[in-house]
Amino acid sequence: MARSKSSESGGGTISVRVVDRLGDIPAADWDACANPRTQPDAAPRSLSDITAEETYNPFVSHTFLNSLEASGTVSARTGWLPQHLVVEDHRTDGGVIAAAMPCYLKNHSHGEYVFDHGWADAYERAGGHYYPKLQISVPFTPVTGPRLMARPGPDADRNRNALIAAAVELCKRHKASSVHWTFLPKHEWDLLGAVGALQRTDRQFHWANEGYADFDAFLAALSSRKRKAIRRERREALAEGIDVVRLSGSDITEDHWDAFFAFYMDTGGRKWGRPYLNRAFFSEIGASMAERIVLIMAKRAGRWIAGALNFAGDTTLYGRHWGCVEDHPFLHFEVCYYQAIEHAIDNRMAFVEAGAQGEHKLSRGYLPVTTYSAHYIADAGLRDAIADYLERERHYVDAEARLLRDHAPFRKDSQ
Known part of the structure; x- marks a missing residue:
């Protein structure tokens, strides 16, 4: 010092x-x-x-x-x-x-x-x-x-x-x-x-909760064309027998972190060339702040195939990292954006911040900030x-x- x-x-x-x-x-x-x-x-x-x-x-x-x-x-x-x-x-x-x-x-x-x-x-x-x-x-x-x-x-x-x-x-x-x-x-x-x-x-691009009672109420605020597009994307994302769960607190285990780290390394390596976070970091946050974590995981045929890591403030859900080991149409939008919106509505949170960049978020209800x-x-x-x-x-x-x-x-x- x-x-x-x-x-x-x-x-x-x-x-x-x-x-x-x-x-x-x-x-x-x-x-x-x-x-x-x-x-x-x-x-x-x-x-x-x-x-x-x-x-x-x-x-x-x-x-x-x-x-x-x-x-x-x-x-x-x-x-x-x-x-x-x-x-x-x-x-x-x-x-x-x-x-x-x-x-x-x-x-x-x-x-x-x-x-x-x-x-x-x-x-x-x-x-x-x-x-x-x-x-x-x-x-x-x-x-x-x-x-x-x-x-x-x-x-x-x-x-x-x-x-x-x-x-x-x-x-x-x-x-x-x-x-x-x-x-x-x-x-x-x-x-x-x-x-x-x-x-x-x-x-x-951030999403704002206007007091929606549920996801359908949010969709009702959209134009008819956008509303139909999102419903179609959500159906097709889960069409191949994919289940999505949201995990927090003690429900998150080291097995979940092992799977998520594999997603992170695979997707991060292809996108950035050198992922920044190491495996030990996920264990650290899992042990010290799991109640502030919302881990959204997708499973198909008994195998974890994709996930998104979010952190919860008091007013905002922050989307941080996404990864997958299988490519499925619209699964990224379902796990990263629509599940985050549902979680915010269910937990009376005011905002979802979905990370940097991405004009594709606009059509899904995330506005420029x-x-x-x-x-x-x-x-x-x-x-x-x-x-x-x-x-x-x-x-x-x-x-x-x-x-x-x-x-x-x-x-x-x-x-």
């Missing part, structure tokens, strides 16, 4: 330190910053309890991030060296962690889903060194969530600003090219923009070039989202 110089602010002394192992931070202290408004076992009972903003984000929890490190998925060897930043307030005996930020020193740009390979290539061609860089994110997880994580209170903004300043200082210490905060909440994006970070937008990232670029020349590009890109992303919404599958009188 390394400690920065302490500073006086708001009548008390704070300091910022770098922690290279999340296990060295007490889970309760980290979670008090990451998910301060809820407890992991508290879930809303009805849509009236749900706000538009997630109250418990499983991916910034100590449990999830520590599972990545404990399994060896995230490490210096894999190019994700933990350099977590914590702000400590010393107004009480022994101090208290007042803010925290998941931070990694990286020598590549894999597993981020906000693509800067073009920036790296241009800088290298100009004679610069783009790597190492600092990444403020949840590894391998394109899910919006807090990054400037602070305990609630009158000093929260001060502590968030201390995290930003510490990240820039850490960038300089490592002689890194840049700092990247990805998949930010809008208010953190605004805060970083106000202190000079470059602002970037992109889009994903803006995502946000912010970037500190140390080199002035590179910063100016990127700033010009991002201004044009933001206009394009906004125009594209409006166009996509015009092609939403919902009946005009239901929107």
Whole structure:
């Protein structure tokens, strides 16, 4: 661990330190910053309890991030060296962690889903060194969530600003090219923009629960053509004797993880060339946060053939990984999208986030939603070039989202 110089602010002394192992931070202290408004076992009972903003984000929890490190998925060897930043307030005996930020020193740009390979290539061609860089994110997880994580209170903004300043200082210490905060909440994006970070937008497709009583009620909100198409896809997905089950908590066994890992490796190897997660990671999350997992599995002739891994917040079901060892028409849509919607309706959840990219989600009721990232670029020349590009890109992303919404599958009188 390394400690920065302490500073006086708001009548008390704070300091910022770098922690290279999340296990060295007490889970309760980290979670008090990451998910301060809820407890992991508290879930809303009805849509009236749900706000538009997630109250418990499983991916910034100590449990999830520590599972990545404990399994060896995230490490210096894999190019994700933990350099977590914590702000400590010393107004009480022994101090208290007042803010925290998941931070990694990286020598590549894999597993981020906000693509800067073009920036790296241009800088290298100009004679610069783009790597190492600092990444403020949840590894391998394109899910919006807090990054400037602070305990609630009158000093929260001060502590968030201390995290930003510490990240820039850490960038300089490592002689890194840049700092990247990805998949930010809008208010953190605004805060970083106000202190000079470059602002970037992109889009994903999310499903919103409008208080549907069941899946048929959701279908009733769609145009007749889209409604018929989804019903046909669901029938054909299960036509060859395929059964689909949703598993959570103690119902998930190591046998299920063995099967799912085989799906993940087969599909990930064909899609990405190098899957990011190892087998130990799935056992880690299965042991530590199974109640927050919804594993959707498909079986044919007594054999597991496909599956989708989801995580549950309080308001949102997050679709993360899919894989299969048999190809069947529309099975991907059934397991990843329609089963997720049914689970959200059954459990009175407000949203389903189905991961990155995928315009094919639009016709299945998932609408475009803006995502946000912010970037500190140390080199002035590179910063100016990127700033010009991002201004044009933001206009394009906004125009594209409006166009996509015009092609939403919902009946005009239901929107």
